[in-house]
Amino acid sequence: xxxxxxxxxxxEGLRVIASLLVAVYHIWMMRVSGGVDVFFVVSGFLIxxxxxxxxxxxxxxxxxxxxxGLLKRLLPNALTVLLFVxxxxxxxxxxxxxxxxxxxxxxxxxxxxxxxxxMIGTDYLDQTNEKSPxxxxxxxxxxxxxxxxxxxxxxxxxxxxxxxxxxxxxxxxLILALLIVSSLxxxxxxxxxxxxxxxxxxxxxxxxxxxxxxxVLFIFxxxxxxxxxxxxxxxxxxxxxxxxxxxxxxxxFPSYVALWPVMAAVFVMLAGQNPTKLGVExxxxxxxxxxxxxxSYGLYLWHWPxxxxxxxxxxxxxxxxxxxxxxxLLSLALSYLSTKFxxxxxxxxVSGNNFTLKAFKPIFAMITALVVAVGTWFGISQSQSMASxxxxxxxxxxxxxVNAEAFDKESFEEKDPIPAMSEVKEDKEESYxxxxxxxxxxxxxxxxxxxxTENPDHIVAVVGGSKSTxxxxxxxxxxxxxxxxxxxxxxxxxxxxxxxxxxEDCNEWNENVADALAxxxxxxxxxxxxxARPDETKVPQGFIDQFNRLKEMDIEVLAIRDTPYFGEDIxxxxxxxxxxxxxxxVDKDAVYPSPSAWEKLENPxxxxxxxxxxxxxCGEDRCGPIIGNVIGYYDHDHMTQTFAESFAPILRxxxxxxxxxx
Numbered sequence: 280x281x282x283x284x285x286x287x288x289x290x291e292g293l294r295v296i297a298s299l300l301v302a303v304y305h306i307w308m309m310r311v312s313g314g315v316d317v318f319f320v321v322s323g324f325l326i327x328x329x330x331x332x333x334x335x336x337x338x339x340x341x342x343x344x345x346x347x348g349l350l351k352r353l354l355p356n357a358l359t360v361l362l363f364v365x366x367x368x369x370x371x372x373x374x375x376x377x378x379x380x381x382x383x384x385x386x387x388x389x390x391x392x393x394x395x396x397x398m399i400g401t402d403y404l405d406q407t408n409e410k411s412p413x414x415x416x417x418x419x420x421x422x423x424x425x426x427x428x429x430x431x432x433x434x435x436x437x438x439x440x441x442x443x444x445x446x447x448x449x450x451x452x453l454i455l456a457l458l459i460v461s462s463l464x465x466x467x468x469x470x471x472x473x474x475x476x477x478x479x480x481x482x483x484x485x486x487x488x489x490x491x492x493x494x495v496l497f498i499f500x501x502x503x504x505x506x507x508x509x510x511x512x513x514x515x516x517x518x519x520x521x522x523x524x525x526x527x528x529x530x531x532f533p534s535y536v537a538l539w540p541v542m543a544a545v546f547v548m549l550a551g552q553n554p555t556k557l558g559v560e561x562x563x564x565x566x567x568x569x570x571x572x573x574x575s576y577g578l579y580l581w582h583w584p585x586x587x588x589x590x591x592x593x594x595x596x597x598x599x600x601x602x603x604x605x606x607x608l609l610s611l612a613l614s615y616l617s618t619k620f621x622x623x624x625x626x627x628x629v630s631g632n633n634f635t636l637k638a639f640k641p642i643f644a645m646i647t648a649l650v651v652a653v654g655t656w657f658g659i660s661q662s663q664s665m666a667s668x669x670x671x672x673x674x675x676x677x678x679x680x681v682n683a684e685a686f687d688k689e690s691f692e693e694k695d696p697i698p699a700m701s702e703v704k705e706d707k708e709e710s711y712x713x714x715x716x717x718x719x720x721x722x723x724x725x726x727x728x729x730x731x732t733e734n735p736d737h738i739v740a741v742v743g744g745s746k747s748t749x750x751x752x753x754x755x756x757x758x759x760x761x762x763x764x765x766x767x768x769x770x771x772x773x774x775x776x777x778x779x780x781x782x783e784d785c786n787e788w789n790e791n792v793a794d795a796l797a798x799x800x801x802x803x804x805x806x807x808x809x810x811a812r813p814d815e816t817k818v819p820q821g822f823i824d825q826f827n828r829l830k831e832m833d834i835e836v837l838a839i840r841d842t843p844y845f846g847e848d849i850x851x852x853x854x855x856x857x858x859x860x861x862x863x864x865v866d867k868d869a870v871y872p873s874p875s876a877w878e879k880l881e882n883p884x885x886x887x888x889x890x891x892x893x894x895x896x897c898g899e900d901r902c903g904p905i906i907g908n909v910i911g912y913y914d915h916d917h918m919t920q921t922f923a924e925s926f927a928p929i930l931r932x933x934x935x936x937x938x939x940x941x
Contacts, residue, residue: 289551290321291572292563293544296519297321298575301415302582302610304523306603311532313522313540315418316487318579320544322422323429323491330433331495340437342430349426351629351642355622356614357419358645360580361387364412365652369659371588372412373854374700377660380411381653387416388649390423397479412584417479419580424481425488432458448496455493462486463535470534472784473720483533487541494545503553512550512559519543577614578607585610594855660701678925679895681907696858696905698921703850703910706919708752710767716748717770722787724795730758730765737938740766740796743775743806746842749918750805754934756927761935766799768792775806777828778821789825797832803937804829805930808838808889809876813869818876823884830886835937840877840891842918843870843902849912853904864901871897890933892926 297314304312333340361384368380379399386395396417436454440447466483469476477483503511522540526532551560562568585606590596598606629638676697680686698706710716715727726740729751739758741751748769758765773785780786796804809818826836843865845852852863871893877883896902896911904911911922 287548287551288564288569288572289547289560290325290563291575292560292565292568293317293321293547294575295568295571295578296516296563298578299607300520300523301579302607303603305583306586306598306606307600308523310523313519313537313543316533316537316540317519317544318418319422319425319484319487320491320494320541321548322425323488324494324548325491326426326429326488327433327492327495330430334433334437340430340434345430346426347639351626351639352622353419353423354642355625355645356577356580356617357387357416358642358649359617359621360584361413362645362649362652364584365649365656367584367588368412369656371591373591373851374660375703375850375854376411377656377701379704380413381657381660383411383413383416384649384653387413387420388646390420392420393417393424393479393481394420397476410587412587414587415579415583421479421481421484425485428481428485429488429492452493452496455489455496458489459486459493462489466537467534470531473718474530474532476719477533487533487537490541490545494548498549498552501549501552503549505553505555508550508553509555509558511546515543515546515550516559516563518546571611574611574614574618577617578610581610581613581617582606585613591855676909676921677907678909678911678922679892679906679929680925682895682897683929691907694908696908696910698910698919700850700854700910703919704913706910706921707913707917708749708920708923710748710751710769711745715767715769716745717773717788719771719782720784721770722784722791724768724788724791726795726799727767728764729755729767730763732764735764736762737802738764738766738800739803739805739934739938740768740799740801741805742768742792742796744769744773745771745917747775747806749842749920749923750839750926750930752920752923753925753927753930754805756924757931761931761938763938766796766801768796774810774819774822775804775825776819776821777824778819789821793825793828793832793834796829796834801834803934804834804836805934806836806838807841808887809841811841811870811893812844816872816876818880823880826884826887830884834886836884836887837933837937838877838887838889840871840875840889840893842912842916843893843896844916845902845904845912846915848914849904850910850914853910858903858905864903867893867897867900867902870902888933888937892929895926895929 294317297312297317299314300312301314304310304314330340330345333345364380365384368384369377372380383392383395386392392413396414432454433451436447436451439445439450462482462485466477466480466486469480469483470478519540522543526536526539547559547563550558551563554560586598589598589602589606625641628641675692675694677686677691681688681691710727713727715725717723717725739754741747741754748767751765751767751769754763754765757763770785770788772782773780773788775789775792777789808822809815826838829836845863845865847862849863852860856862875891877889877891883889893902896906906922907925909922909925910919913919
C-alpha cells in the first residue's frame with residue numbers, strides 16, 4: 280500500500296471557489312451551488328489520505344488521536360460562530376424563532392443538525408421557509424458523522440487485509456465500490472420519494488465522500504496528456520460554477536444530479552495531479568487563492584448567520600448586490616479574525632498529539648460557555664411562556680368562542696395573546712409529532728387511539744391531511760365525557776380524496792383508508808369539506824368519491840369548511856409586522872365566498888353533514904391571526920392547539936347531534 284501524503288495547493292483554491300459559490304448562491308439565488316458536494320469529495324480524499332498514511336507509517340490508526348485531531352481543527356471556529364449566533368439571536372431574532380434556534384444550536388454542537396432538520400420537515404430549497412441562523416451546520420454534521428463512519432470503514436478494510444493477507448487496495452476498492460453504488464442508489468430512490476429528507480440524510484451523501492476516497496487509490500497513477508489535463512481542469516471548474524444555473528436542483532437534489540459537482544471536483548483534482556503551464560491548478564494554487572483557502576471554512580460558517588440576521592433586520596428576502604458583497608467581505612474578515620485570534624492559538628495550545636484533557640481546556644471552556652448561554656436563553660424563554668400557561672380555559676381567552684352569538688362582546692378586553700410567542704410553534708396537536716400522522720413516503724394507514732379506548736359508546740375518526748389533524752384536539756377535549764374513542768388517521772400532504780396525485784404513497788393511503796375505517800367500526804369521520812383557497816372554487820371530485828365510498832360502508836361524515844390559508848407564516852408576521860398589519864390577515868370574501876363550494880353541489884352525498892365555522896375564524900371583513908386573545912395559527916394555515924381546543928363546545932354540539940341520531 281503506497282499512499283503519498285502531499286500538499287495540494289489547488290485544493291485550497293478549490294475550497295475557496297466552493298465556499299464562495301455557496302455564499303453567492305445563498306445570498307442572491309437561494310439555490311444549490313454544488314459547493315457543499317465539493318467539500319464532501321475533498322474531505323473524503325483528505326481524510327482517506329490521512330488515515331492510510333498513518334497506517335502505512337505506524338501500522339495502526341488510533342481513534343482517539345484521529346478524532347481529537349479533527350476536533351481541535353473544526354471546533355474553535357464552529358464554537359465561535361455558535362456563540363455569536365446565541366448572543367445575537369437573542370437580541371435580533373423574533374421571539375417566535377427562539378426555541379427552534381436553541382434546539383438547532385444544540386444539534387449543531389453535537390453534529391446532528393442534518394437529522395434535526397430532516398425530522399422537522401425542513402425544505403432547505405424552499406425560500407418561503409424561515410431558516411435558522413445555524414441551518415447551514417447540516418453539512419458540518421454530515422461531515423462529522425462521515426469521519427466516524429470512515430474510521431470504521433478503513434479499520435474494517437485493514438482488518439480484512441491483515442486477516443486474509445489480501446491486497447489492501449483491492450479490498451478497499453471493493454468496499455468503496457459497494458458504498459458508492461448502494462449510497463447513490465438510495466439517494467436516487469429517496470430523492471424521488473421525499474426530496475427534503477433526502478437532502479439531509481447522511482446515507483444519501485456517503486457516496487460523495489467515497490468518491491473522494493476512491494480517488495486516493497488512483498490519482499497518483501493517472502498520467503494525463505497536457506492538453507487533456509488542461510481541458511479537464513478548466514472544464515471541471517466551469518461545470519462546478521454552472522451547477523446551480525444549468526441544473527434543476529430544487530426538486531431533484533442530491534440524487535444522480537449531484538454527480539455533476541462531484542465529477543467537476545474530481546476533474547479539477549486529477550488535473551492538479553498532472554500540472555501544465557495553463558492548467559487550472561495554476562490559478563487555484565496561486566498565493567492569493569491559497570491564502571483565501573485558509574479562510575474558506577470560516578467563510579462558510581459566517582456567511583449564513585450574517586445573511587439570516589440581515590433578513591430579520593431589514594425585513595426582506597432580497598439582498599442588493601452591494602449588501603451581498605458586504606456580507607461576503609464581512610464573513611471573510613470574521614473568518615480571518617476568528618482563525619488568527621481563536622483557532623490558531625488553540626491549535627498551538629493543543630500542539631502535536633498532546634490530546635490530554637488539560638490541553639483541550641480552551642475548547643471545553645468554549646463548549647461550557649455555549650451551553651450556559653443557551654441554557655440562560657432557554658430559562659428566560661421558559662419564564663416568559665410560563666406566564667401564559669394555564670390561561671387556555673380562562674374566560675379572558677375565549678378563542679373561537681369570542682365570535683359565538685351568546686358571547687358578551689361588550690365586556691371583552693384585548694390582552695396579550697396566548698400562547699407565548701416563544702412557544703407558539705410548538706403549540707400543536709400531538710399527532711403531528713408523535714408519529715401518528717403518517718409522513719411523506721409512508722403509505723400505511725395508521726390509527727392512533729385517544730379518549731376512551733375501552734368499551735366506548737362511539738368511535739370518531741379524524742381523517743385526512745395535516746389540516747384535518749388539528750381537529751383532533753377539540754374532539755379529544757370532550758371525548759372522555761361523552762365516552763368516545765378518538766382515532767387520528769391522517770397523513771402529511773394527503774387529503775381524504777380519490778383524486779390521483781403525483782405522490783404514489785398518498786394514492787395508496789387513500790385506496791386503503793376507507794377499509795381501515797370500516798374495520799375499526801368507525802361511527803363518524805371528521806374531515807374537511809373543501810379547500811379554502813381563492814383558486815379552489817369547487818369541491819374536488821375526489822372528495823365526493825371518497826365520501827361515497829364511506830357511504831357504502833355506512834360511515835357518516837362531518838365535513839368542515841376549511842380553515843383559511845394565509846400568505847405569510849402567522850407567528851413570523853405578528854413578530855415582524857404586528858397583528859394588525861394587512862399581510863397578517865386575508866380578505867374574508869376572497870377566502871370564503873358565498874355560497875360556498877359545498878353549498879353549490881347539486882347532489883351532495885347523503886352521508887355527509889356539512890358545517891361552516893368560518894365566522895369563528897374571521898371578523899366582518901378580514902380573517903385575522905388573533906381571535907379571542909388566542910393566536911390562531913402556528914404557521915401559514917394550521918391552527919394552534921390552544922385555538923383548536925376553543926372549538927370544542929362548538930364541535931361537540933355538532934358531533935353529538937350526529938352520534939345520538941344514529
